[in-house]
Amino acid sequence: MACGNGKLFCACLLLVLAHVAAASVNISVYWGQNGDEGSLVETCRTGRYALVIIAFLSESANTRKPALNLAGHCNGTSGTCASLATDIASCQSSGVKVLLSIRGSGVYAIAGGDPSAAEQYRFPFSLEEQELANFLWNSFLGGDGGTFLSRPFGSAELDGIDFNIYNDLAANYYNDLAKNLTSLYQGAKNGRRYMLTAAMDCSYDSAHDTIGKALRTGLFDHVWVRFYDDKSCQYAPGDERNLTGSWQQWTRALPSASLFLGLPASHEASSEGYIAPRILESDVLPVVNRSANYGGIMLWSRYYDRVNGYSAQLLGKEGMSNRKLLAL
Numbered sequence: 001m002a003c004g005n006g007k008l009f010c011a012c013l014l015l016v017l018a019h020v021a022a023a024s025v026n027i028s029v030y031w032g033q034n035g036d037e038g039s040l041v042e043t044c045r046t047g048r049y050a051l052v053i054i055a056f057l058s059e060s061a062n063t064r065k066p067a068l069n070l071a072g073h074c075n076g077t078s079g080t081c082a083s084l085a086t087d088i089a090s091c092q093s094s095g096v097k098v099l100l101s102i103r104g105s106g107v108y109a110i111a112g113g114d115p116s117a118a119e120q121y122r123f124p125f126s127l128e129e130q131e132l133a134n135f136l137w138n139s140f141l142g143g144d145g146g147t148f149l150s151r152p153f154g155s156a157e158l159d160g161i162d163f164n165i166y167n168d169l170a171a172n173y174y175n176d177l178a179k180n181l182t183s184l185y186q187g188a189k190n191g192r193r194y195m196l197t198a199a200m201d202c203s204y205d206s207a208h209d210t211i212g213k214a215l216r217t218g219l220f221d222h223v224w225v226r227f228y229d230d231k232s233c234q235y236a237p238g239d240e241r242n243l244t245g246s247w248q249q250w251t252r253a254l255p256s257a258s259l260f261l262g263l264p265a266s267h268e269a270s271s272e273g274y275i276a277p278r279i280l281e282s283d284v285l286p287v288v289n290r291s292a293n294y295g296g297i298m299l300w301s302r303y304y305d306r307v308n309g310y311s312a313q314l315l316g317k318e319g320m321s322n323r324k325l326l327a328l
């Protein structure tokens with residue numbers, strides 16, 4: 001193909017740039033824990049993320065009911081998160097999937113009472129599995145009105161629920177919750193598809209007997225494994241063996257999920273395990289992307305990515321996704 005003048009030349013040049021400067025990688029990112037990270041719609045408009053996970057729905061320390069905690073963005077209790085409805089719709093119309101992450105309540109439980117160890121980390125321990133599944137379905141997905149929060153994002157329907165798992169003590173709880181949510185998903189009107197995803201720590205040995213049970217139900221679309229803050233499975237400068245060894249265990253154990261390499265988006269985003277984008281592309285991606293169920297990378301978080309420009313560096317100097325370049 002000859003690169004002639006004008007528009008064709010332009011498109012031609014961009015395709016060449018896309019080829020030389022940009023890695024092709026699907027990126028998921030957590031948004032919601034820092035008021036300085038920009039709005040949800042700004043996040044989607046960067047064009048760099050395939051999935052954005054709103055973080056977090058946790059638990060009110062006082063009422064022990066589910067409560068949105070979106071840091072400086074809005075206050076779920078006073079109803080100011082309703083403005084997110086238009087952001088969510090805009091993200092979805094540009095092809096970005098938007099999920100809601102639910103997080104265990106260990107901190108509150110320890111501060112506020114004396115639940116059993118297993119209860120400390122399930123979410124939220126005041127609701128039974130089926131009750132919580134119904135609540136999530138009615139408040140954020142295809143159902144029609146929640147009991148406690150009553151559609152905090154209005155009519156916007158999220159694309160699914162993410163389990164942010166930090167502890168394996170509540171494995172049975174997550175297992176049942178996954179099954180209960182899936183039954184609700186299957187009854188969705190107009191055949192819409194909803195997702196179930198989970199974030200896990202990378203140490204396979206400590207996780208596989210317990211939380212692995214929920215993950216092995218085969219009900220999860222994506223699993224983001226956090227390859228940081230654990231020497232036994234994170235990247236060490238010049239030595240990716242612990243990371244790739246653990247990656248292989250996870251990808252083999254969960255053949256029906258697509259697995260994302262969970263990474264800190266800057267040195268500040270975690271204590272350990274940061275991999276510079278250049279190193280990720282040269283030393284790590286070519287190894288992990290050989291797995292049939294490799295899905296991409298997950299970044300913690302939008303705030304750190306914005307400050308450090310991680311996804312922009314990875315996807316190419318123009319900071320544009322391949323999707324956009326190829327659509328020209």
Ligand SMILES: *[C@@H]1O[C@H](CO)[C@@H](O)[C@H](O)[C@H]1NC(C)=O
Nearest residue numbers: 024025026027050294295296
């Ligand atoms: C990104 O995800 C889309 C949708 O699942 C898929 O079609 C595409 O192949 C993925 N791209 C890469 C580079 O993995």
Ligand SMILES: *[C@@H]1O[C@H](CO)[C@@H](O)[C@H](O)[C@H]1NC(C)=O
Nearest residue numbers: 071074075076077078079080
């Ligand atoms: C959110 O709103 C509720 C009800 O108006 C209020 O009690 C609470 O202090 C607010 N939370 C924050 C973090 O501002």
Ligand SMILES: *[C@@H]1O[C@H](CO)[C@@H](O)[C@H](O)[C@H]1NC(C)=O
Nearest residue numbers: 129130176177179180181183
């Ligand atoms: C929901 O989970 C419970 C276990 O907590 C199980 O007994 C029940 O059959 C599940 N319901 C559905 C509809 O899957």
Ligand SMILES: *[C@@H]1O[C@H](CO)[C@@H](O)[C@H](O)[C@H]1NC(C)=O
Nearest residue numbers: 231232233235236237239242
């Ligand atoms: C790899 O993991 C082992 C423990 O499984 C640890 O002893 C070792 O220090 C780790 N290697 C690096 C380079 O951190």
Ligand SMILES: *[C@@H]1O[C@H](CO)[C@@H](O)[C@H](O)[C@H]1NC(C)=O
Nearest residue numbers: 023024281282285286289290
């Ligand atoms: C794996 O990643 C490398 C580096 O980004 C890339 O060159 C290669 O095309 C990727 N392969 C697949 C199958 O995605």
